[in-house]
Amino acid sequence: MNQLPFAQLQAFLAVARAQSFSGAARELSVSRSAVSQGVRRLEQTLGVVLFARTTRSVSLTDAGRQLVAAVAPAFAQTRAALAEVSAKPGEVVGRVRLTVPPSAYPMVIEPVLPVFRARHPRIEVELVFEDRQVDIVREGFDAGVRLEEYLERDMIALRLSDAFRLIVVGSPSYLDEHGTPQRPEDLLRHECLTFRSRTTDALYAWELERGRRSWRVPVRGGLVSNDGLASIKWAEQGLGLAYAMEPHVQTQLREGTLRQVLEPYAASVPGFYLYYPSKAQRSAALELFIETLKEVSAQRRASTKLAAKSKTKSKAKAKARSKSKT
Structure with a gap:
């Protein structure tokens, strides 16, 4: 290579970020065909395939991942x-x-x-x-x-926060109507505000611990979100129990709009x-x-x-x- 293919590398990196030729074109403010042509020329120059393409998806090959890292x-x-x-x-x-x-x-x-x-x-x-x-x-x-x-x-890694607890909370109105869970397994009989992971697409099992024992409770409920902060609002409205980071609900606990339950089973995480x-x-x-x-x-x-x-x-x-x- 007498000249470094900067424009082609820029197109390649944009596709890798967007996982889409159309998305890369929008990012670079050029046509989709210009991005596709730039990537194709880079592949020809290097003699390797950088993306595995289907009609529905674009993903990096091993060579593509190696080039991105470099x-x-x-x-x-x-x-x-x-x-x-x-x-x-x-x-x-x-x-x-x-x-x-x-x-x-x-x-x-x-x-x-x-x-x-x-x-x-x-x-x-x-x-x-x-x-x-x-x-x-x-x-x-x-x-x-x-x-x-x-x-x-x-x-x-740089620590940004101290360790904090993950706790289960509910509104006074919900707890008065449905009762207060006393053990982790009691959650299976309650309306729980669940969280779906964007990484695995699976519902998150609430993690509880006491001493050396730990539980992963596969809670279920009629409201599901991928935003844990939304479940706190729903809990305040009496729609179910929420699993929350304690710093996020300190005000609600202090003002009484939420109550903590299963406190002896609260799990601790090292922080962000x-x-x-x-x-x-x-x-x-x-x-x-x-x-x-x-x-x-x-x-x-x-x-x-x-x-x-x-x-x-x-x-x-x-x-x-x-x-x-x-």
């Missing part, structure tokens, strides 16, 4: 370098593209955005909200946010993490975003611990006053 980080770095050249002295421009579960956004990303945008107005932040497992290199993301159990291999490729050189934009994430996350975690400590002291004082009266 060139996608380089293309991202090139794009960042071109943006940085246009910047004023000391100014950073560019883009940070993240895949984020909807449930993680209010906990770890939303508090960071105002701070980051105020400091770096010329860095674009693109958020794609989804729960499915994502190949961030192949799909053109700089980084992702997931629970520890869903982190991809060979990734650098930011993850990104260990082999790829990080852009200046991503470096600054990570720096802000670390700062804001540390402040919030310290504030949470201080509030918990203050709450514990208040309870102890109240208990002491109660004893003194008796």
